[in-house]
Amino acid sequence: DSGVTQTPKHLITATGQRVTLRCSPRSGDLSVYWYQQSLDQGLQFLIQYYNGEERAKGNILERFSAQQFPDLHSELNLSSLELGDSALYFCASSDPRDSDSYEQYFGPGTRLTVT
Amino acid sequence: AQSVTQLDSHVSVSEGTPVLLRCNYSSSYSPSLFWYVQHPNKGLQLLLKYTSAATLVKGINGFEAEFKKSETSFHLTKPSAHMSDAAEYFCVVSDRWGTDKLIFGTGTRLQVFP
Numbered sequence: 001d002s003g004v005t006q007t008p009k010h011l012i013t014a015t016g017q018r019v020t021l022r023c024s025p026r027s028g029d030l031s032v033y034w035y036q037q038s039l040d041q042g043l044q045f046l047i048q049y050y051n052g053e054e055r056a057k058g059n060i061l062e063r064f065s066a067q068q069f070p071d072l073h074s075e076l077n078l079s080s081l082e083l084g085d086s087a088l089y090f091c092a093s094s095d096p097r098d099s100d101s102y103e104q105y106f107g108p109g110t111r112l113t114v115t
Numbered sequence: 116a117q118s119v120t121q122l123d124s125h126v127s128v129s130e131g132t133p134v135l136l137r138c139n140y141s142s143s144y145s146p147s148l149f150w151y152v153q154h155p156n157k158g159l160q161l162l163l164k165y166t167s168a169a170t171l172v173k174g175i176n177g178f179e180a181e182f183k184k185s186e187t188s189f190h191l192t193k194p195s196a197h198m199s200d201a202a203e204y205f206c207v208v209s210d211r212w213g214t215d216k217l218i219f220g221t222g223t224r225l226q227v228f229p
Contacts, residue, residue, distance in 0.1 A: 002158070033216065043205065043219035056216055090159065094215065103149070104217060106159040 003027065004107035006091050012113045018079040021110045025072055025093030031055070032074040033094070033104060034066055038087035049074055081114045088112075117142050119189075119206045121220035129228050134193040136223045138206030141187065147209040148189045149217070150180055154202045162204075165189065176200070201227045 003026035025032050034046040045058035049068035068074045088111050092104040122137040150162040163174025170182040180191045206220040
């Protein structure tokens with residue numbers, strides 16, 4: 001158990017809808033990362049937050065947004081969903097102050113199916 | 116830009132025989148490198164990491180990897196495969212001086228036959 005939790009585990013929704021994925025990082029970790037794993041794109045970085053502020057963006061669509069709250073949990077919002085958004089979405093957390101580690105701890109993922 | 120290339124998409128071995136999963140990296144500075152494993156319908160688990168200390172890195176479940184700068188490689192090995200090793204393995208590089216984001220290889224699916 002990595003200490004990172006994600007809800008829900010599974011989500012089935014229709015095209016055009018909006019969903020919110022939730023992530024709680026390990027206790028004390030200030031950074032949260034979101035990754036998408038799909039059959040055609042593999043595992044790719046979406047976005048990073050550090051202590052409530054957006055720190056980096058990867059291949060995140062404009063229809064997607066995220067935020068990190070004062071209690072450090074994070075939400076990934078996906079809107080105007082398309083069939084191609086079906087994927088496994090992972091959240092990871094790390095403590096960037098631990099400069100010897102650079103390790104990210106992954107949650108179990110949320111499997112999103114868009115029908 | 117940082118990148119990793121996993122040279123084999125599938126590797127099949129018999130139980131009890133050695134495992135070799137190959138990874139080459141590209142980095143303009145000293146990288147942090149990782150191997151993660153993903154069992155079917157499971158999340159990602161860190162096997163081992165290299166962060167510029169010892170070049171031979173030992174991980175969990177008997178896996179190890181050697182960082183070879185001259186060959187820009189970070190191959191994953193295990194002396195004797197077990198049925199429970201069957202999974203997808205990802206070689207990963209961290210963008211240390213940028214965003215800390217992880218850049219994943221395309222994965223190697225390891226099959227272990229009895």
